Structure formats: structure tokens, C-alpha cells
Amino acid sequence: MAKGSRSSEVGFFSFSFLDILACTVGVLVFMIAVEIMHTLGMTAPAPLRKELSTLSLDLSKLNAEIETLMAEARQRRQARNSIEALEKLKRRLSQQKELERSIAKLAAQLDRLKLDRKRHEDELRRLRALVPADFRLKRHRIELGKPVQRASAKRALYFECDNGRVNPFFGRYIRKYYVTKMVGGNSIVIRRRPGETFDETRAKSSDWQAEINGIDPKTEYVAFIVRPSGFDIYLKLRKILTEKGIDEAWEPLERGAINMVIEGAKSRRRFLLQ
Numbered sequence: 001m002a003k004g005s006r007s008s009e010v011g012f013f014s015f016s017f018l019d020i021l022a023c024t025v026g027v028l029v030f031m032i033a034v035e036i037m038h039t040l041g042m043t044a045p046a047p048l049r050k051e052l053s054t055l056s057l058d059l060s061k062l063n064a065e066i067e068t069l070m071a072e073a074r075q076r077r078q079a080r081n082s083i084e085a086l087e088k089l090k091r092r093l094s095q096q097k098e099l100e101r102s103i104a105k106l107a108a109q110l111d112r113l114k115l116d117r118k119r120h121e122d123e124l125r126r127l128r129a130l131v132p133a134d135f136r137l138k139r140h141r142i143e144l145g146k147p148v149q150r151a152s153a154k155r156a157l158y159f160e161c162d163n164g165r166v167n168p169f170f171g172r173y174i175r176k177y178y179v180t181k182m183v184g185g186n187s188i189v190i191r192r193r194p195g196e197t198f199d200e201t202r203a204k205s206s207d208w209q210a211e212i213n214g215i216d217p218k219t220e221y222v223a224f225i226v227r228p229s230g231f232d233i234y235l236k237l238r239k240i241l242t243e244k245g246i247d248e249a250w251e252p253l254e255r256g257a258i259n260m261v262i263e264g265a266k267s268r269r270r271f272l273l274q
Helices: 017-042 046-130 173-177 207-213 228-244
Strands: 155-162 165-168 178-183 186-191 220-226 248-252 260-262 271-273
Touching: 155 228, 165 173, 165 207, 165 228, 173 178, 207 228, 220 228, 228 248
Parallel strands: 155 220, 186 271, 220 248
Antiparallel strands: 155 165, 178 186, 260 271
């Protein structure tokens, strides 16, 4: 172990006297410089002082203008916020008016419903007053007659009822109302033009009138081919035939498919009706 070794620890206060003296002199020099500069400012020449005063006034004006602009900016911001608030209030008022109109419509509908209900209740009370106290509903059994199929020696004149119209389906009327195409030994018949309405059948130029007026009830009868949409006109025409004493028959058919073969007693060809 070496003798006279120094400790390696550093003390808390390690500045030397010269360091402290240099710092003190620097502070004194700084204070003297500040005092000199202040003295020179107070004792500056008149032109320099005038320029400094002018600059101070300009600076004050600039500060005042800045304050004014900032106040205007605040006012504009407030005005913009007020406009946005007014627009929002306007939209809410418009929505409120629409809601009030909807409520008024619903209230009017409710009033009408109440009035209708009152009318119905009054009518129901009136009808109940007309019904005897001992009234009992009786059931009646209704029986409908079934269609009768029978043979006839008379010649049939065929008419098709379709879509509220009627037209003859024989002889020269085939080419007028239908298109005939031969397939094998049969003729496929496709509709070309619509038949006559009930009002049109009452005209003198009607094909229906021409055939019905020339029919012989003793040797001929009318046979209807009835589609679903031609049932109403069939009932009307059947009533006319009954009044004239002409026999009639009918065959219900579906619409669209080839589903019937018409073969008259004197016909040379079989017709497939479509």
C-alpha cells in the first residue's frame, strides 16, 4: 500500500478563489453596461428621441388596430354562431310545422272514422229495431239442377264465347275469326280476331244476328263453346235463344290449350280448337 495516497473523493465546494473572482467581475461589468445604455437612452439627441416617440405612437396605433380587428373577429364569430343557430331554429320550426300538419290530417281522419262509426251504429240500431224479438234464422236447402246430356238429330251451329265476346265457329266464319293450319289429318284452329261484344250482337250487321235470324229451330240448335271469360255473355245469349224457342247446349273449356275436337254430322274435317 503506497504511503501518502490522497483520497479520490471530490468535496462539495470545489471552486477556487480565482473562479469566484472572475464571476464577480463579470457581473459588475454587465451592470455597468446596462447603466450606460440606460443613460445613453435618456440623453439621446432630440432627432433620435423624436423618432423613438414616433415609433412608440405607431406601435400604439398598431396595437389599437390589432385590438379593433380582434373585436371585429369576435363580433363576426358571434354573428356566424347566431346565423347557424337561426338556421337550426328555422329547420326545427319547419319540422314542427310538418309534424303539426301530419297531426292535423290524422285528427281529421280520426274524426271521419268516428263519424262513420256513429253512422254505422245508428244504422245497426235501426236494423235491430226492425227485427222481431222472436226472429230465428232458418236454413234453406238449395239444390241446383245438373246439366243433362242427350243426343239430338238436329244440326249444331257452334259459337265460341271468350273474353266477353262471341263469334260463330263454323263454315265461312272459320277463316274470318281463325287461322287454320293442317297437322296430319286435322286442322289446328288459332284465333285471328276477337268476336262480337253483346252490344255488337244486337246490330243488324252482326254475324250473330245473321245466323240466329236464319236458324230453323226444328232442324238446328246452337252449341256454345264457353271459355271462363265468356260465361257472362253466354248467359245473356242463352236467354235470347230461350225467348226465341231455339234449343241450345254448351261445353265449358279451359283457356289456351288444345282441348276439344269438333266433328259435325256433315263436316268433312275434324277441327281442334285452341
